Amino acid sequence: MGSCIICGASVDGRICDSHEEDVVFDFRGNGPHELVSNRFYRGTVDGYADFGVFVDLAPGVTGLLHRSELDQRLESLEWEPGDTVFVQVKNVRDNGNVDLGWSIRQSMREFRGTLVQEDGTSRLPEADEDESADAEADSEPAEAPTDGTHEGNGHGGDGTVAAATDADAAEDSTADEGAETEETADAAETTAHVEEPGTEEAATAGEPTDVDQAVDDEEAADEEAADEEVADDADEPAPTAEYDRVPIETLGELVSEPVRIEGEVVSVRQTGGPTVFEVRDETGVVDVAAFVEAGVRAYPGVELGDVVRIDGEVERRREEIQVETEGLAVLEGAAAETVERRLAEALSERARPDDLDALVDDGAVTALTDDVLDAAEAIRRAVLESRPIVVRHPATADGYVAGAAIERATLPLIRDEHAKRDAVYHYFTRRPLEGSVYEMDDATTDVTRMLQDRDRHDEKLPLFVLVGTGSTVESADGIGLLDVYDAASVVIDGTVADPETRESVDTLVSPELADVDGDLSTGALTASLAATVNGDVHDDLRHLPAVSYWEDAPADYAELAAGAGYDADRVAELREAIALEAYYQSYEDKRELIEDLLFDDAGDLAAHVSEQFREKLGTELATARENLHTENVDGVRFTVLDTDAYTHRYDFPPTALLIETLHRRTREVDGESVTLGIGTDELYLRSTADLSVRDVAADAAEIAPDADVTAASVRDGTIEFLSGERDAVEDAVIAAVADLV
Known part of the structure; x- marks a missing residue:
């Protein structure tokens, strides 16, 4: 037995059934029949055809993403051969052909976990590189890569969370630092800091930092009082730079620049690489990526709805703006109230x-x-x-x-x-x-x-x-x-x-x-x-x-x-x-x-399409007209169609549309006309008179008490009943309508 990499539940493998769709697999098998249906896989675009896209899932294993599976037109796809994409395996046919489905998630960070599938088993991807990663961590700090799942930006040299209670604790092992993060987060009285220094030197030297200076001029008084509460909790390192707070809507103009943003966490998702927090301020929403190690939740104390202050660097990933975090603080007290008030005022004004x-x-x-x-x-x-x-x-x-x-x-x-x-x-x-x-x-x-x-x-x-x-x-x-x-x-x-x-x-x-x-x-x-x-x-x-x-x-x-x-x-x-x-x-x-x-x-x-509509409706109308039953009751003309016998019930047009069209084309110019379409256990009613379907159903129920007559929809003019009482219901409805008109 193992543990689910997302929820920790005991499972026979690495992922529980309820979270399998949240994981992307790196397939390293030898043939298509090793693929598992309904799983999401990482692949590479091989090429286009008129009917879809061919995607390589492994050497010699290629699937077809048919154009009918896309959530957009094939011509609008911006994929190029060689691009990494994410697809779902829908079916593997006996001949080895692989049918693929669309994945709305098209980046690693949108999945909550990553697994390698090989030889019928699944494992964590970092298991392949444990020894080399350990050796590198022992020798020197890791450099921040450029793919968004970096290890140096905002963390200790080995990628673990660098958080400590004082300068001496910051010199302890990174494992101890990671353990202390939860303790210090719980101990914070006013601001639940979960900050991480931007460099190993800052962590080991315990250099003091300042979260109190970057405020808007127009809010200086409120921000100063709020930041005093932030500063009261000095046990954890704060964001490492005196950045100016900027609106999220301006981040597109600040790529590669250090920034500070403040806002509300509106979603959290764990990917196979970083943890991604979606943060909203008064001007927009942006993804904030925080990395501990592959698939591990960064800032576990941060929850949906928290008000946060983030220092980081603006980056562009696949034409999307995101912030790579260098430090994050959960704001409370006056600090949080200042941000919440700013958001609420802007929200009311804009909404x-x-x-x-x-x-x-x-x-x-x-x-x-x-x-x-x-x-x-x-x-x-x-x-x-x-x-x-x-x-x-x-x-x-x-x-x-x-x-x-x-x-x-x-x-x-x-x-x-x-x-x-x-x-x-x-x-x-x-x-x-x-x-x-x-x-x-x-x-x-x-x-x-x-x-x-x-x-x-x-x-x-x-x-x-x-x-x-x-x-x-x-x-x-x-x-x-x-x-x-x-x-x-x-x-x-x-x-x-x-x-x-x-x-x-x-x-x-x-x-x-x-x-x-x-x-x-x-x-x-x-x-x-x-x-x-x-x-x-x-x-x-x-x-x-x-x-x-x-x-x-x-x-x-x-x-x-x-x-x-x-x-x-x-x-x-x-x-x-x-x-x-x-x-x-x-x-x-x-x-x-x-x-x-x-x-x-x-x-x-x-x-x-309109031509098809007219052809199909015309054919059905011609059949229906040949089989209409007409009678006059108390001066009301009733036109009745047996919809079970004289319509194609499971093809266009739907019964409601057919009865509506029949009524428009057969109703009397003078006098009241009623059109009824009656099937196994449902009746459609259309009338030139101002009738209440509920009143008709109620009166018919009294006339045919064993039929369980009820109004199903007053907007559609439908009445439901027990199929064994069909003939009695038809007579009861006609009598009820004649009486009400």
């Missing part, structure tokens, strides 16, 4: 938009100005706090338009805030829903991922933005599960929310009943919200409201789209293309594809 940026003068939207500003502030604040954002929306054209609008507005803010190129994938996720209800199944998925990210990667709990879902009582259980964990939620819906929802969510954007004069789509409402979140994308969003209406878009929105270059035919193409793509792989966000369709397409892509 709240000045005013609503409505795309048109729509009274239904302007009536919600305060709510829209609250929602925009919540989204902007999450970006500034380095809090992940999860957007949930129905897999419909309106849902995708609304979700894509928020995505278009938020991603540039994330890019501006974070130095990491992949931050837009790390801090923003869009997950479509199958229906319009945020069910327990959806909430359980979200909470499971949320807790895994918190426990594995020290991530903050995300902000959940529910668009076109979550506003009715049918979503109460799902939202309740989020509330158990105090996960913040924003709900946006173009239709009136249930009163119960107004009490259960943190921020609600939904019209009051008195404010509803006409039809407001969720896409139209959310597009104005997105423009308020980020005014720079205002012009990008002008056509989205018109796309979100299936028919009869308000004239103001149609004119807005036309002014942006999208006439009625072009808007229809986009709507149909989005509706088709929303159906396939419905749980995937299809971020790049949706972006191409809605924002970057010159016309060919949307036109091509």
Whole structure:
């Protein structure tokens, strides 16, 4: 038995099952069949093909990363032959072909550990070099390498943490120094120092250092009092230079310069080399790398949410800015309060938009100005706090338009805030829903991922933005599960929310009943919200409201789209293309594809997909029309379709879209018309009358008491029942509708 290199649990090997995805393997085997599926491996780009990238995992062992596995277009990859990359082994075929998957982590420091796989076993990489490393440590201090996993910068000569209680202790062995780090950190009363001198000479000579001098002129008085508390704890060496504190947003101009930054730790991750702390100040976020030895946690006393002062050198790694630490102090007392106050003031100032940026003068939207500003502030604040954002929306054209609008507005803010190129994938996720209800199944998925990210990667709990879902009582259980964990939620819906929802969510954007004069789509409402979140994308969003209406878009929105270059035919193409793509792989966000369709397409892509939409929908409509049953009850015309018998249930179009289209094309001009699609245990209802699906379900339940009739979704117009009572339910619903109309 061994111990997991990340959590220390007893395992048969070197890594436990729950942390295997957090480790990257250096493969030194002799053939592809020695690879282990689902593991992440370091490889080297061999070359490109039209269908993907070939990656060498070892001499003679090459895999294919197919273009369908990429999270971006193949043409946009910046990999060159010979580049080191990280991939996941998905499958090893009988013929030896290796199928690879994409890894969002594309640097060693993003993994929490590294192992060598050889001869069917795994071992730590430093085991190969123990003897030579020991000999080098005995002979002379190690020089700081240039690859970011250095041993000299901020540590004793052998790479261990150089922390002591006084000058005499600093002359002890580096092993003793490392042991004393935890003791002195626990003993600190005001500032929990975990500093490390920048050179071996500083450690052995015990030269005094000063953390009290570098302050901003405008905060001199507060900083002086705060730094007096820092200086009270003189048992540990402080950062080794009198650096000026600089804003994180300026680090790109200070490469190779010594700097001091102060901020909050927003994430911690252990890589196969350094420990990486993500630190946020009032201007941005940056990675801070601290190295003890390969895969060993530096500064174990530093936790998520700590306020820290860091001295170090600015470096550029793979076009990303990071700071190589030379000294780090956890601030407490007045010192921490000064930084926290600075962060809070800047956060409040940056997060709240000045005013609503409505795309048109729509009274239904302007009536919600305060709510829209609250929602925009919540989204902007999450970006500034380095809090992940999860957007949930129905897999419909309106849902995708609304979700894509928020995505278009938020991603540039994330890019501006974070130095990491992949931050837009790390801090923003869009997950479509199958229906319009945020069910327990959806909430359980979200909470499971949320807790895994918190426990594995020290991530903050995300902000959940529910668009076109979550506003009715049918979503109460799902939202309740989020509330158990105090996960913040924003709900946006173009239709009136249930009163119960107004009490259960943190921020609600939904019209009051008195404010509803006409039809407001969720896409139209959310597009104005997105423009308020980020005014720079205002012009990008002008056509989205018109796309979100299936028919009869308000004239103001149609004119807005036309002014942006999208006439009625072009808007229809986009709507149909989005509706088709929303159906396939419905749980995937299809971020790049949706972006191409809605924002970057010159016309060919949307036109091509729209043509498929019309062909598939036309074929299904022709079949359905031949098998409709029509009857009149109390002056109401009912059109009924057996969706089990006369639809392709597992192909496009989805039943809800088919029934909606049938209703629009068969409804009466004069008189009330109702279209019903009834399947095994679910009924779809569309009506020209103003009917409440809940009222219909309640009355039908009284007429057919053994059928367990319930309203499944008022937004989708769906009713559920027991399959054995199908015929009774059909009669009961018809009777209930006729009575209510």
